[in-house]
Amino acid sequence: MSARTFPARSDGWCRHRLLVLGTDVGDLVEAAGGFLCDRARAGWDVTVVATGCETSRSLAILGTTGTAAAVDIATALRALTPGAVVAVAPDLLAHDARLRHELARIARGGVVEILAWGRPAQAGPGQGLEPITHPVSAAARAFKGHALTAAGRAPRGEDAEALYRVRSPALRLLCPV
Structure with missing residues (x-):
């Protein structure tokens, strides 16, 4: 089962976009699977970037698309449109200085919302x-229950x-000098 996609209309309208950056698909599904599923069911384009997620049955159950972790995250972040x-x-968030720099x-810009799941270290x-x-x-x-079962949880x-809404001060304090 894969998520339905909707092509952009000729007037430039597109779907809302949710880009998810993670390390472990099981942890992601456990902490935020319901959020991802609700967004996907509401018509959002939900893309997950994490190791091994391109073949994850759990993500497919939630209606999301998995992409290889080899994707250049900085490029993906720069391609986000307002409202994403x-x-x-x-x-x-705690250990990747380059990611924090891009998120800062x-x-x-204030037009892209940044969220974290779980409990960030500086919360x-x-x-x-x-x-x-x-x-x-x-x-x-x-759907989350079935996705957790597929992930062996x-x-x-x-x-x-x-979830946590990440504001500029959280990133500014962590940016490399």
């Missing part, structure tokens, strides 16, 4: 990370997922 969303794994550039008050809760739809809970029926 980037979701980042907390370990990448995007954050300064303290005043650190530029705003906790948000995504209420997971019943359909997304069901125990399904859980959570009604909400915790």
